Amino acid sequence: MGKQIAAVLGTGQTRHASRRTDVSMAGLCREAVDRAMADAGVGWADVDAVVVGKAPDLFEGVMMPELMLADALGANGKPMLRVHTAGSVGGSTANVAASLVQGGVHRRVLAVSFEKQSESNAMWALSIMPPFSMPVGAGAGGYFAPHVRSYIRRSGAPEHIGAMVAVKDRLNGSKNPWAHVRQSDLTVESVLASQVLWDPIRYDETCPSSDGACAIVLGDETAAAAAAGPVAWIHATAMRTEPTTFAGRDQVNPQAGRDAAAALWKQAGITDPLAEIDVAEIYVPFSWFEPMWLENLGFAEEGSGWRLTEAGETAIGGRLPINPSGGVLSSNPIGASGMLRFAEAAMQVMKRAGDHQVDGARTALGHAYGGGSQYFSMWVVGSDRPGVR
Amino acid sequence: MTESDVAVVGFAQAPNVRATHGTTNGVEMLVPVFDELLDGTGLSKKDIGFWCSGSSDYLAGRAFSFIAAIDAIGAFPPINESHVEMDAAWALYEAWVKIRTGEVDTALVYGFGKSSAGELRRTLAMQLDPYFVAPLWPDSIAVAGLQARLGLESGLFGEEQMAQVAARSRADARQNPNAQVSGEERVADLLEQPYVADPLRAHDCAPITDGASAVLLASADRARELRDRPAWITGLEHRIESAQLGGRDLTASPSTSDAAGAAGAAGVEVAELHAPFSHQELLLRAAIGLDDSVRISPSGGALCGNPMFAAGLSRIGEAAGRVWSGEAGKVLAHATSGPALQQNLVCVMEG
Numbered sequence: 001m002g003k004q005i006a007a008v009l010g011t012g013q014t015r016h017a018s019r020r021t022d023v024s025m026a027g028l029c030r031e032a033v034d035r036a037m038a039d040a041g042v043g044w045a046d047v048d049a050v051v052v053g054k055a056p057d058l059f060e061g062v063m064m065p066e067l068m069l070a071d072a073l074g075a076n077g078k079p080m081l082r083v084h085t086a087g088s089v090g091g092s093t094a095n096v097a098a099s100l101v102q103g104g105v106h107r108r109v110l111a112v113s114f115e116k117q118s119e120s121n122a123m124w125a126l127s128i129m130p131p132f133s134m135p136v137g138a139g140a141g142g143y144f145a146p147h148v149r150s151y152i153r154r155s156g157a158p159e160h161i162g163a164m165v166a167v168k169d170r171l172n173g174s175k176n177p178w179a180h181v182r183q184s185d186l187t188v189e190s191v192l193a194s195q196v197l198w199d200p201i202r203y204d205e206t207c208p209s210s211d212g213a214c215a216i217v218l219g220d221e222t223a224a225a226a227a228a229g230p231v232a233w234i235h236a237t238a239m240r241t242e243p244t245t246f247a248g249r250d251q252v253n254p255q256a257g258r259d260a261a262a263a264l265w266k267q268a269g270i271t272d273p274l275a276e277i278d279v280a281e282i283y284v285p286f287s288w289f290e291p292m293w294l295e296n297l298g299f300a301e302e303g304s305g306w307r308l309t310e311a312g313e314t315a316i317g318g319r320l321p322i323n324p325s326g327g328v329l330s331s332n333p334i335g336a337s338g339m340l341r342f343a344e345a346a347m348q349v350m351k352r353a354g355d356h357q358v359d360g361a362r363t364a365l366g367h368a369y370g371g372g373s374q375y376f377s378m379w380v381v382g383s384d385r386p387g388v389r
Numbered sequence: 390m391t392e393s394d395v396a397v398v399g400f401a402q403a404p405n406v407r408a409t410h411g412t413t414n415g416v417e418m419l420v421p422v423f424d425e426l427l428d429g430t431g432l433s434k435k436d437i438g439f440w441c442s443g444s445s446d447y448l449a450g451r452a453f454s455f456i457a458a459i460d461a462i463g464a465f466p467p468i469n470e471s472h473v474e475m476d477a478a479w480a481l482y483e484a485w486v487k488i489r490t491g492e493v494d495t496a497l498v499y500g501f502g503k504s505s506a507g508e509l510r511r512t513l514a515m516q517l518d519p520y521f522v523a524p525l526w527p528d529s530i531a532v533a534g535l536q537a538r539l540g541l542e543s544g545l546f547g548e549e550q551m552a553q554v555a556a557r558s559r560a561d562a563r564q565n566p567n568a569q570v571s572g573e574e575r576v577a578d579l580l581e582q583p584y585v586a587d588p589l590r591a592h593d594c595a596p597i598t599d600g601a602s603a604v605l606l607a608s609a610d611r612a613r614e615l616r617d618r619p620a621w622i623t624g625l626e627h628r629i630e631s632a633q634l635g636g637r638d639l640t641a642s643p644s645t646s647d648a649a650g651a652a653g654a655a656g657v658e659v660a661e662l663h664a665p666f667s668h669q670e671l672l673l674r675a676a677i678g679l680d681d682s683v684r685i686s687p688s689g690g691a692l693c694g695n696p697m698f699a700a701g702l703s704r705i706g707e708a709a710g711r712v713w714s715g716e717a718g719k720v721l722a723h724a725t726s727g728p729a730l731q732q733n734l735v736c737v738m739e740g
Contacts, residue, residue, distance in 0.1 A: 002491045003491045003492070024520060055452075056453060057445075057446050057447050058447070059452070062515060062516075063445065063447035063515035064447070064474055064516050064727070065519075066474075067727040068516070068517065068519070068632040070629045070631060070731070070732075071636075075629050076629065076630055077629075077630070077643070077644070079628060079629070081479055081482070082475050083473055084473065084474040086456065100486055103486040103489035105489065126452055128450070128451045128452065240468065241467055242464055242466075243460050243463075243465060244456060244460075246465065249465075260467075371456050374456070
């Protein structure tokens with residue numbers, strides 16, 4: 001008993017696009033799963049359990065789609081769990097899969113997450129107004145824009161910070177063959193000239209709606225030793241939740257995110273995240289969330305996250321490269337978006353990130369958030385075993 | 390005491406009712422359930438190391454319905470929490486794993502469902518293959534009827550046995566203040582009733598139920614502090630089968646057999662089975678290998694109250710209660726999910 005060591009043995013993802021009409025939900029998931037299993041060098045007989053994550057069922061119009069995916073995910077005769085923690089679900093799914101190994105229950109676990117937004121209408125699914133609940137009616141952008149305005153007012157950040165993040169992430173995304181939006185020609189000026197959708201969020205500062213899936217194979221020490229290539233050791237995982245609204249809640253710098261980060265750094269033995277983390281994949285669906293989360297995660301003092309961004313420190317080659325994959329701004333299959341962050345962090349420390357590889361990346365953060373900035377899931381992975389870093 | 394690391398130490402549930410007056414997501418039902426559970430153990434919400442819930446957006450007819458439950462907890466300061474879009478018995482599985490990692494030593498697991506908010510039979514049709522099956526809108530009771538018909542025609546059981554299950558369940562439920570349905574019925578009278586979906590009669594089908602339940606888990610050291618005779622989890626396993634109704638033998642439940650075998654079901658004295666249809670209890674008893682000496686669902690079971698996404702968790706709480714009271718030394722709880730027993734979980738507990 002007690003905690004077992006766990007590692008990522010392989011990762012896989014789909015080509016992301018607005019509409020993947022060439023595949024069913026099962027086909028989409030299988031595309032990511034087959035790649036992850038090939039990357040890990042494992043076959044179906046090696047998989048002891050399957051964990052499935054995705055955001056609301058209303059996004060595809062199927063109740064508990066994991067049930068009908070059992071065949072395609074090779075889960076028949078095995079345990080299967082379906083995790084749902086809003087937009088953070090991809091990260092939570094990876095964490096739950098890791099706990100199945102860390103709890104000594106399974107040797108190898110397949111985790112897969114997906115969203116096939118083209119099967120239904122996410123804007124509609126998020127705009128149902130149940131009794132006594134705060135109406136949003138304008139999708140996620142309408143909900144988060146006031147938080148961004150509040151951040152700008154509190155921090156005094158200049159207007160071009162959001163545009164800088166968009167340019168950086170889209171440039172990074174253009175180096176990622178799986179990315180949905182691949183633009184290497186954006187400039188700060190062109191982003192600032194794009195249409196304002198929800199003041200101050202402009203069109204070029206928003207994530208796309210994507211069809212896509214991500215899968216990872218996790219294993220225990222024995223499975224990691226048997227892996228063909230380098231693995232990504234899991235140094236820490238954390239999840240925290242708080243209510244959507246109440247008087248006094250800080251929606252710009254939520255306590256749940258700060259608590260999750262504090263628990264994460266403590267578990268990983270990290271005292272100075274900015275110095276000790278080499279690369280971070282953080283959940284930035286609207287560009288202004290980069291400086292906001294830099295502060296929430298403890299990389300920067302409150303009110304100063306934007307200074308790291310402005311100084312170019314979050315670009316590849318900077319002190320803390322953020323979202324070398326292009327991030328959520330370049331691909332957003334909601335249920336999979338969090339796992340993509342976690343998988344990209346693993347790819348970086350496994351040195352398998354291709355054209356967006358950050359040189360010397362040995363310790364990486366994967367981060368996801370969801371709901372009204374109230375669900376957080378995170379992990380730290382490393383090239384070395386936990387404790388060795 | 391049996392060698393184990395995690396025990397069930399608390400259980401509370403809302404009354405199983407046809408319809409609550411609360412709003413569509415049903416989370417109001419949780420508030421008194423949390424109070425009862427925590428009061429019973431002397432813990433406060435701040436003492437809980439991990440929270441995990443099971444519920445369904447489709448039941449509530451909205452996205453992110455589980456977020457409202459965070460308000461019912463009053464989750465500030467923030468909590469360490471997760472959610473499965475499944476019956477909360479699987480949330481208990483996730484919480485059991487979490488305690489086994491050593492990260493936490495207590496976990497509160499809850500499930501809730503307000504079936505009355507929509508048309509349950511039609512909603513459940515949305516669980517089927519969306520490309521080839523769901524567009525035909527097969528009613529969930531009709532799907533169960535296909536399974537019952539196959540069981541009858543293959544000679545596994547008769548309609549009288551199905552009625553006996555219903556009569557026994559209702560008689561047992563008279564002792565359960567939370568049951569939705571209870572009473573004394575003669576099997577001959579039940580067999581006079583009309584079919585709802587041939588060969589199923591109304592008493593063969595679980596009632597549509599609103600409800601919620603919560604279970605408290607604890608690590609070995611904490612469990613001994615919290616209860617004199619904890620229900621130690623000695624086996625907890627679950628398996629899934631194909632979703633293709635024509636691609637599996639609906640008269641057997643190999644996922645239940647495999648889970649029960651792996652969980653160590655032999656020798657249990659009481660079994661709380663999550664059987665929303667009378668014939669499913671008969672299939673499950675055969676799949677687990679329960680003989681006539683095993684007391685089946687003394688709570689009255691799902692036929693007397695089936696709150697979606699909480700009913701499986703309630704089976705674990707009900708079975709654990711038999712250990713706490715000293716009534717049984719080894720018990721089994723079962724939960725099911727998906728059409729026609731597609732996915733099954735077995736939890737074995739010992740005193």
